[in-house]
Amino acid sequence: xxxxxxxxxxxxxxxxxxxAFCAECFLHYYxxxxxxxxxxxxxxxxxxxxxxxxSGGKDSMALWDVLAKEGYNVVAMYINLGIGxxxxxxxxxxxxFAKKNNLPLIVKNIKEEFGLDIYKLSKTLKRSPCxxxxxxxxxxxxxxxxxxxxxxxxxxxxxxxxxxxxLGNILNWGESYLARQGPVLPQTHPKLIKKVKxxxxxxxxxxxxxxxxxxxxxxxxxxxxxxxxxxxxxxxxLNELEEKSPGTKQRFLIGFLEKGKKHFKEVxxxxxxxxxxxxxxxxxxxxxxxxxxxxxxxxx
Numbered sequence: 001x002x003x004x005x006x007x008x009x010x011x012x013x014x015x016x017x018x019x020a021f022c023a024e025c026f027l028h029y030y031x032x033x034x035x036x037x038x039x040x041x042x043x044x045x046x047x048x049x050x051x052x053x054x055s056g057g058k059d060s061m062a063l064w065d066v067l068a069k070e071g072y073n074v075v076a077m078y079i080n081l082g083i084g085x086x087x088x089x090x091x092x093x094x095x096x097f098a099k100k101n102n103l104p105l106i107v108k109n110i111k112e113e114f115g116l117d118i119y120k121l122s123k124t125l126k127r128s129p130c131x132x133x134x135x136x137x138x139x140x141x142x143x144x145x146x147x148x149x150x151x152x153x154x155x156x157x158x159x160x161x162x163x164x165x166x167l168g169n170i171l172n173w174g175e176s177y178l179a180r181q182g183p184v185l186p187q188t189h190p191k192l193i194k195k196v197k198x199x200x201x202x203x204x205x206x207x208x209x210x211x212x213x214x215x216x217x218x219x220x221x222x223x224x225x226x227x228x229x230x231x232x233x234x235x236x237x238l239n240e241l242e243e244k245s246p247g248t249k250q251r252f253l254i255g256f257l258e259k260g261k262k263h264f265k266e267v268x269x270x271x272x273x274x275x276x277x278x279x280x281x282x283x284x285x286x287x288x289x290x291x292x293x294x295x296x297x298x299x300x
Contacts, residue, residue: 030066037200038198041184046071047073054094060155076094078095078107079109083223086219093219163249182257
């Protein structure tokens with residue numbers, strides 16, 4: 001099979017596009033997809049300060065690399081969640097990449113800095129580890145971005161992630177979530193930083209190809225707490241559909257964004273307040289993160 005762009009021997013086939021690429025042309029396609037997503041959705045400009053969320057996995061490492069190579073003003077941020085060897089290894093991956101490429105990196109450790117233990121909090125609150133983890137990460141990424149003058153937070157969510165989230169929101173009729181689903185979550189309060197997903201049209205496999213072709217080190221294993229997560233089931237179901245009908249995920253997500261999203265409205269008149277403890281944005285008197293830290297102090 002020949003490359004659709006240069007006619008050399010192809011090494012990568014993308015069934016959903018009915019296309020094949022050589023290594024060089026695939027990287028050209030990948031970069032163009034990212035740049036197109038940024039420009040089409042007005043995510044950020046070259047002079048914006050962008051905080052890139054990194055975990056050490058293939059998606060966030062691909063995002064970090066491509067944005068840095070394209071000349072965007074990016075700083076990466078990693079949170080060590082205290083999940084044993086998994087967290088230690090992922091921190092090593094991001095620190096090695098930052099050092100090798102002379103890129104700025106912010107590292108936070110929730111155990112050392114805040115005394116938080118996801119496993120203990122999960123058991124005490126009877127919430128899933130993913131729920132506790134999500135609360136912590138959303139708070140810290142936004143706080144660091146706000147405190148350090150970043151104009152946007154970029155995450156490595158890919159097409160598979162977004163399609164699975166959409167399926168879950170539809171199955172549960174999460175109308176407010178459906179209204180907000182998309183590649184850009186705009187700033188609705190001076191202390192809530194805009195969030196964007198530049199890889200939302202690229203698949204997990206395409207991100208894998210990108211890091212392999214660029215010889216970027218990444219963490220292969222998944223978080224041990226993600227085992228049994230419903231999002232994995234949704235991804236498996238969508239993978240079956242994709243295998244039988246290539247392009248299903250893309251049609252599902254893009255079709256919703258272009259035709260379906262407009263039929264859902266966000267819950268209006270939500271009063272945003274400043275947390276009485278830390279001063280950041282919340283809908284209650286005290287934010288979820290500060291409540292977590294108080295619970296943590298009682299179980300530690």
